[in-house]
Amino acid sequence: MSRRYGGSPAGTVISVIADLAALILILWIAFYLFDANTANNVVSWIHDAANWLSGWSHNLFSIDSDNWRTVVNYGLPALVYLFIGHAVAGRTNRA
Structure with a gap:
């Protein structure tokens, strides 16, 4: 795990x-x-976990298609968590 994530233990977590x-x-x-x-x-x-994680982004956009609405409502938070999480981890590793 340390090779994949590298850096400080806090950054890894x-x-x-x-x-x-x-x-x-x-x-x-x-x-x-x-x-x-x-x-x-x-x-x-x-x-249930996905609903909790993505609660802030539900109905952010008006999309008629149920499939596309699900992709956007849950995909956007996934990208945000990845981007922000890894940015914070990178800052933690440099500190």
């Missing part, structure tokens, strides 16, 4: 958390697009 948040959001997008069974415990947990 920040990067891993950002990556996990983005992974949860991306998994929900995939589950939604492939019509996963929301009665399944794993799918339900991912959906």
Whole structure:
């Protein structure tokens, strides 16, 4: 793990958390697009976690298509978490 993330332990933790948040959001997008069974415990947990992580971005844009709305509502926060998380981790590693 240290080779992939490198730097200080705090920077590594920040990067891993950002990556996990983005992974949860991306998994929900995939589950939604492939019509996963929301009665399944794993799918339900991912959906709940993705809703919590992306709560600030819901209905940010008016999009008619349900699929595109899901991609934007959950994909935008995934990109934000990756960008900000890795930027903060980089600053932490330089400090």
